Amino acid sequence: MEQNEQSVTVVISQLVKPGCEQAYEAWVKDIVSMSRTYTGHMGTNVIRPQSGIRSEYVIIFRFDHYENLKVWMESGDRQHLLNQGKHLVESDPHVQQISGLEAWFSLPGKPLKTPPRYKTALLTWAVVFVLINLLGTLLRPLLSSLSPLLASVITSGIMVVLLTYVVMPRVSRLFSRWLYGK
Numbered sequence: 001m002e003q004n005e006q007s008v009t010v011v012i013s014q015l016v017k018p019g020c021e022q023a024y025e026a027w028v029k030d031i032v033s034m035s036r037t038y039t040g041h042m043g044t045n046v047i048r049p050q051s052g053i054r055s056e057y058v059i060i061f062r063f064d065h066y067e068n069l070k071v072w073m074e075s076g077d078r079q080h081l082l083n084q085g086k087h088l089v090e091s092d093p094h095v096q097q098i099s100g101l102e103a104w105f106s107l108p109g110k111p112l113k114t115p116p117r118y119k120t121a122l123l124t125w126a127v128v129f130v131l132i133n134l135l136g137t138l139l140r141p142l143l144s145s146l147s148p149l150l151a152s153v154i155t156s157g158i159m160v161v162l163l164t165y166v167v168m169p170r171v172s173r174l175f176s177r178w179l180y181g182k
Helices: 021-036 066-073 076-088 100-105 117-143 148-174 176-180
Strands: 008-014 041-047 057-063 094-099
Touching: 008 066, 021 041, 021 057, 021 076, 057 066, 117 148, 117 176, 148 176
Parallel strands: none
Antiparallel strands: 008 057, 008 094, 041 057
């Protein structure tokens, strides 16, 4: 799949100046609200600092494909908001772009890095294999009256939602030593 055709995630981390946290929180609300108005926006997450774990704020923007992300990243609205917030942060933000399955393998509270592709492929294959068989067994009686194509659409939709929001975040944490080991 070409880069333009797959979803893309941008992870931005930065340190906030001591005493500016409240103003930064208000600024984050503004930039998140503005990002939602752009075509292709799929969601934003804000990970706040945690004492002893992570000192920086991490803002994660998801867009449906690269071109829409590029429009947001290069927009005058974003530049204006970045200029408004410059006095609140200690340095320029660290920006990292990831796409496709790589986004499943990022761990909260850790610097963003992706594991070797063969490990990503093996773990994804194992989880998909288990889910296909489990969902097939559980859903077959419920979907037997539907056409095979419609049953497949429903099953694959459920599987993608489970993979993205439930299974892969947990599996990534469970296998983090293997995935990210040296």
